[in-house]
C-alpha cells in the first residue's frame with residue numbers, strides 16, 4: 001500500500017538512512033529500489049560511492065524530490081563519509097557520517113518532506129568506538145532526536161508475531177531492577193494505541209510474558225509476578241485493555257497460543273526477539289512506537305560476514321519500507337498518536 005497519497009494520488013516518499021556503509025545497507029537499499037521504484041518512492045540518505053557499481057542514482061536535495069526521479073534512478077541525499085568503507089570492515093571514521101545520515105533522515109520526516117523514516121542497520125559498537133555514540137541503538141537515539149520526552153517502544157512485527165520487549169538494550173543482570181509497574185504500564189498503553197491507530201486493530205489483544213520460568217510458578221521460581229506484575233495487569237484491565245498474563249514465556253509462542261493475541265509483551269530483549277527472528281527472520285520489521293514520527297527498519301543487523309558479496313536478502317528492508325508507507329497512510333486517516 002502506498003503512503004498517505006498526495007492530492008494527485010501518488011504515494012508520499014520515505015527517507016531511508018544508509019546505516020553502516022561497511023554493512024549490507026547500501027546493497028539492500030539498491031535491491032529495494034529495484035523492487036519498489038514504480039510503487040513506493042524513497043530517498044537514500046548516504047554516499048553514492050557506497051552503492052553498487054552501475055546503479056543509476058539521482059542526487060536530490062530533499063526527499064520530496066524523490067517521486068519525480070525514482071522510476072529511473074535511486075534518489076540520493078548525499079552525506080559525507082570520511083572512512084574507506086570497505087565492505088565487512090567497520091571503520092570508526094565512518095561513524096560521524098552514519099549518525100549524520102540518521103539525523104538528516106529525521107529532519108526530512110520532521111519537516112514533512114518524507115512521510116516516514118526507515119533505517120538501514122548500524123553497529124552500535126562501531127558508533128560508540130568511532131563517535132562516542134551515547135545511545136544503545138536507533139530506538140533511543142530517535143527518541144532523543146524527537147525531543148527527549150517520548151518513551152520509545154520497540155516492536156518486531158511480522159504476519160507470524162508482533163513482539164515487544166519492555167526493556168531493550170540493557171544487560172540481562174539489570175533487567176529485574178529496570179522493570180517497574182510504570183514502565184510496563186506505559187509500554188502496554190503505547191502498544192495498544194499503536195495497534196489501534198496504525199495496524200487496524202480497534203480492540204487489540206495483548207499477552208504479557210512473565211519474567212521468571214513458568215511465570216514464577218506461584219512464587220516458587222521468582223516473585224516479581226506475584227509482587228507487582230499481576231496487580232499492574234489487573235489495573236490496566238480495569239481501564240479496558242484486553243490483557244492476558246503473565247504467561248509462561250516458553251509456551252506462549254506456539255501457533256495456537258499466538259492465535260490468541262495480537263502482540264506479545266516480553267520482559268527483555270531476547271525473550272521477544274528470539275521468537276520474532278526465529279519465526280520470520282526474512283520478513284519481520286522493527287518498528288518504533290511512541291514517537292511523533294513513523295520509523296521502521298529491517299529486523300537484521302549489518303551482516304558484515306556477507307557485506308560486498310551481493311547475496312544479502314532485501315526482503316526485510318522492502319517489508320520495512322512498505323510498512324512505513326502503510327503506517328503513514330493509517331496515520332493520515334486516523335490521526336497521530
Ligand SMILES: NC(=O)c1ccc[n+]([C@@H]2O[C@H](COP(=O)([O-])OP(=O)(O)OC[C@H]3O[C@@H](n4cnc5c(N)ncnc54)[C@H](O)[C@@H]3O)[C@@H](O)[C@H]2O)c1
Pocket residue numbers: 024028120121122123124125138286297298299300301302303304305306311312313314315
Ligand atoms: N536495526 C539495526 O540497526 C540493527 C539490528 C540488529 C543488529 N544490529 C547490529 O548489527 C551488528 C551485527 O549483528 P548480528 O551479527 O548479531 O546480526 P545480523 O543480523 O547482522 O547477522 C546475523 C546473521 O544473519 C545473516 N543476515 C543478516 N541479514 C541478512 C540478510 N538481509 N540477508 C542474508 N543474510 C542476512 C548474517 O549474514 C549473519 O550470518 C551488531 O553490531 C548489531 O548491533 C543492528
Ligand SMILES: N[C@H](C(=O)O)[C@H](O)COP(=O)(O)O
Pocket residue numbers: 136137138139140269273286297299300301
Ligand atoms: N534490537 C534490535 C535487534 O536486535 O534487531 C536492534 O538491535 C535494532 O535496534 P535499534 O532499532 O534500536 O537500532
